[in-house]
Amino acid sequence: MRITTTVNGARREVDDVWEGESLLYVLRERMGLPGSKNACEQGECGSCTVYLDGILVCSCLVAAGQVCDRDIVTVEGLSDQQGLHPVQQAFIDCGAVQCGFCTPGLVVTAHGLLARTEHPTDPEIREALAGNLCRCTGYEKILDAVRLAADRLADTPAGSAGRLR
Amino acid sequence: MDFLQPRSWSEALEAKAAHPDAVPIAGGTDVMVELNFDHHRPAFLLDLTRIEELETWSFDNGRVRLGAGVTYSRVIDELGRLLPGLAMASRTVGSPQIRNRGTVGGNLGAASPAGDAHPALLAAEADVELASVRGTRRLPLTEFYTGVKRNALAPDELIAAILITPPSGPQQFCKIGTRNAMVISVSAFGLALHPERKAVGTGIGSAAPTPRRAYEAENFLAQALDAAGLWETRATMPPELAREFGNYVRSAASPIDDVRGTASYRSHSLAVMARRSLSWAWDDYRRAA
Numbered sequence: 001m002r003i004t005t006t007v008n009g010a011r012r013e014v015d016d017v018w019e020g021e022s023l024l025y026v027l028r029e030r031m032g033l034p035g036s037k038n039a040c041e042q043g044e045c046g047s048c049t050v051y052l053d054g055i056l057v058c059s060c061l062v063a064a065g066q067v068c069d070r071d072i073v074t075v076e077g078l079s080d081q082q083g084l085h086p087v088q089q090a091f092i093d094c095g096a097v098q099c100g101f102c103t104p105g106l107v108v109t110a111h112g113l114l115a116r117t118e119h120p121t122d123p124e125i126r127e128a129l130a131g132n133l134c135r136c137t138g139y140e141k142i143l144d145a146v147r148l149a150a151d152r153l154a155d156t157p158a159g160s161a162g163r164l165r
Numbered sequence: 166m167d168f169l170q171p172r173s174w175s176e177a178l179e180a181k182a183a184h185p186d187a188v189p190i191a192g193g194t195d196v197m198v199e200l201n202f203d204h205h206r207p208a209f210l211l212d213l214t215r216i217e218e219l220e221t222w223s224f225d226n227g228r229v230r231l232g233a234g235v236t237y238s239r240v241i242d243e244l245g246r247l248l249p250g251l252a253m254a255s256r257t258v259g260s261p262q263i264r265n266r267g268t269v270g271g272n273l274g275a276a277s278p279a280g281d282a283h284p285a286l287l288a289a290e291a292d293v294e295l296a297s298v299r300g301t302r303r304l305p306l307t308e309f310y311t312g313v314k315r316n317a318l319a320p321d322e323l324i325a326a327i328l329i330t331p332p333s334g335p336q337q338f339c340k341i342g343t344r345n346a347m348v349i350s351v352s353a354f355g356l357a358l359h360p361e362r363k364a365v366g367t368g369i370g371s372a373a374p375t376p377r378r379a380y381e382a383e384n385f386l387a388q389a390l391d392a393a394g395l396w397e398t399r400a401t402m403p404p405e406l407a408r409e410f411g412n413y414v415r416s417a418a419s420p421i422d423d424v425r426g427t428a429s430y431r432s433h434s435l436a437v438m439a440r441r442s443l444s445w446a447w448d449d450y451r452r453a454a
Contacts, residue, residue, distance in 0.1 A: 001168055019168040019210060020200045041201040043194055043263055044347055055238075058262045061197040063190055065168040066214050109261075130346030131260020 005067045007031060008077030023062035024048045027074060035075040035104045039133075046132030047105040049112075050074045056112045058131075075104040078111055086156075087111050090149035091142075098137040106132045110146045119150055170212045174219065174296075177323060180211055182298045185320035187211040191219075191234050192266035194259070195275045219270070219325070229331060230294075233270020233324040240269065248329055250285035250336030250355055257281055257340045260347050270324045273309065276316040276375070279425075283310075283376030284355030285338050287368030289329050296325040303328065310375035334358035335449035337442035340370070341434045343425075351426035354414065354438040358446050363387055363396050367439070372418035372431045379417030382439065386410045399454050402447040411440035 003026060004013045014030045022041075027033045027050070037047035041060045048059040051073040059074075078085040087110050090096070097103050106129065113120055113128040120128065125146050134142060169187060171177040181187060187209035190196045199205040213219055219234035222244065229247055231240075237255035241264070245252040251269070258264050258281050272280040273293060283306075292303045295318060306327075309317050318324065336357045342348030353370030365383040370376050389406055390396050420431035 019166040020206070022197060022201060042198040043259065046260065046262060049262055055265045056262050057266050060201060061193040061263075061266060063168070063193055063197060063200075063210060063212065065170060065210070066190070066193070066212055068170075127346075128261060131262045 001065060003064055003068055005070055005072060007033065007072045008074060017064045019063075019065055021064050022060045023050070023052075023064060023067050023072070024059040026064050026067070027059060027072075033074050033076050037101050037104055039101065043131075044133065045102070045105070046109060046129075047102050049105040049108045049132065051108070051112070056109060073108075075108050078107065085111065086152045087114065087145075087149040090145040090152065094141050094145040094148055096137055096141040096145035099135075102132060102134040102137075106134065106142055110149060113146070114150055114153055118154055120146070166207065167209045168212065169209055170215055172215050174216050174325070177211065177213060177216055178296055178298050178321075180209075181323050182321045184209045184211070189213055189274060189323060191268045191271050192236060192263075194263050194267040195271060213323075225328060227330065228328045231269060231327045231329060233273070233326055234268050235270075237264035237267050237269070247331045248285075248289070249332060250289055250338050250357055251282060251329065253336070253338035254281045254285040254340075254353075254355065257338070257350075263347075269327055273306075273316065273324055273327070274318070276310055276314050278313060278373060278375055279349050279353075279371040280376065281340065281350065281353065281370070284353050284368030284370040285336070286327065286329065286355075287376055287378050288336065288355035288357040288366035289332065290357075290366050292328040293324060294326040294328060295319075295322045297322040301325065307378060310377070313374045315375075332357060332359070333361040335446040335453070337446045337449075339438035339442050341426075341438065349425060352418075352420070352431040352434045352438070354435055354442055356439070356442045356446055358450060360396055360450065363391055365390075367414060367417075369414065369418050369435060371425075372420040372435055374419070377417065379414045379439075382410055382413030382417055385413050386443070399451045401451075402444060407440045407443045407447075410443050411436035411438075414439035 002015050003017050039045045039047040043058040043061045050059045169180045188207040189211045191213045219232045222231045237258045240255040269282050272282040291306045293309050294303045338355050340350045340353040350371045352372045355368035357366035365386045367379040415432045415436040420428040422428050
C-alpha cells in the first residue's frame with residue numbers, strides 16, 4: 001500500500017508498504033530515519049518513541065496504514081539549524097548516554113514531558129520516563145539530564161514552550 | 166493482508182459484515198505485538214482510528230457512554246471524577262506511551278483475564294454495547310466474558326461503547342505486579358460501594374479464566390453493613406468484617422500457576438487487596454459524610 005504522511009514537517013510518500021508493518025519499520029527501513037530504535041517490538045522499552053499528532057507513542061505499535069495523513073515527529077526532527085535541542089545537549093553534558101540505544105526514545109519522551117511541564121518534580125520525571133528502559137547508563141544520569149534541560153529551557157527568553165515544537 | 170480503513174461507524178460495520186475474519190485495530194498495543202512477532206497473520210486489518218464517534222464519550226440516560234476508542238490517557242484526564250475506579254485502573258496501564266494509544270474497547274476486545282479495565286468496570290456494573298449491520302445490543306459485562314481471551318462478540322460485531330453509571334459512593338482499584346510501570350497484573354481487584362441502594366460491586370482480575378465478580382463477597386458485605394446500620398452511621402469498619410470480606414473474595418477466584426505468579430499467591434494477594442481496598446473505600450465514604 002502507499003503511505004502518505006508528514007514526517008518532521010516534510011510531506012513523505014512511500015510505496016509498496018506491507019499492510020501489517022509498523023510505523024517504526026517504515027521510518028527506519030523505508031524513509032531512512034534510523035534514529036528511532038527497534039528493540040522490543042512490543043511497547044515495553046520506549047526506544048521507538050515518536051510524536052504522532054503531538055502525542056507520544058511507541059512507533060512499533062502503530063500500523064503503517066494508521067499514519068496516512070498524520071503528523072509524525074521523530075528524534076531527527078528535534079534539533080534545528082542552530083544545533084541540538086537543549087534536551088539532547090543536556091543528555092551529553094550529564095553523561096546520560098552510554099551505549100546510546102535507549103537514548104533517542106528517552107530524548108523524545110523527555111522532550112514531551114518538558115513541553116507539558118516546565119519544572120517537573122522528580123516523581124513526575126520518573127512517571128513520564130516509566131515506559132523507557134535503559135540497561136546500561138543508569139537512570140540517575142538520565143534524571144540529571146532531564147532536570148538540567150528543564151533548568152536551561154526555563155532560562156531561555158521564551159521559556160520552555162518557546163523552544164519546543 | 167488488506168488494510169480496511171472505514172471513515173464512519175456504518176462503514177466499519179459493513180466492512181466487518183463483509184469480512185468477519187477482519188481483526189479490528191485501534192491503539193495497536195495488542196494487535197501489533199501479534200503482527201510484529203508473526204504470531205498472527207490476519208487476512209484483513211480493520212482500522213478503527215478514523216471513526217470520530219468511537220473516540221467520544223457522552224451522557225446516556227444518566228450513564229456515561231464511553232466510546233470504545235477512548236484511550237486510557239483520556240479516561241485519566243477527562244473522567245477521573247465521573248469514573249473514578251476506571252480512572253484508577255487506567256493509571257496502572259503500561260506506560261504513558263501505552264496509555265496514549267490503548268483503549269478501553271481494546272481491553273474488552275482482547276478479553277484477557279489480566280486486562281486492567283475489567284475489575285473496575287465489573288465493580289461499577291458496566292454494560293457493553295455491541296453493534297453490527299443487524300443492529301445494536303447491550304449486555305452486562307458479566308455476560309460478555311466467555312472464556313480465556315474470549316468474548317460474546319459475534320463474528321460480524323464490533324464493540325461500540327461501554328456504559329457506566331457514575332458512582333454514588335467510593336470506588337477503589339488495586340493491582341499487584343513485579344514493578345510499578347509496564348506490568349501485567351499478577352492479580353487485581355476493583356471495588357465499588359453503592360450506598361444509594363446499599364449494594365457492593367467487585368471485580369477480580371488475573372485470577373480466573375475470565376474477569377469475574379465475587380458475588381458472595383458482595384452480598385456478604387452489603388448485608389453485614391446493613392445489619393450493623395453502617396451505611397447510615399458511617400462508623401468505623403470492624404477489622405474482622407474487612408478480613409471476612411477478603412476471605413469471600415479469595416474464595417471467588419480460581420487462579421492458576423503461571424509465569425507471573427502462583428495460584429496461592431494470587432489467592433492470598435486478592436484477600437489482602439480486597440481487605441485494603443475496602444478500608445480505603447470506607448474511609449472515603451466516612452469522609453464524604
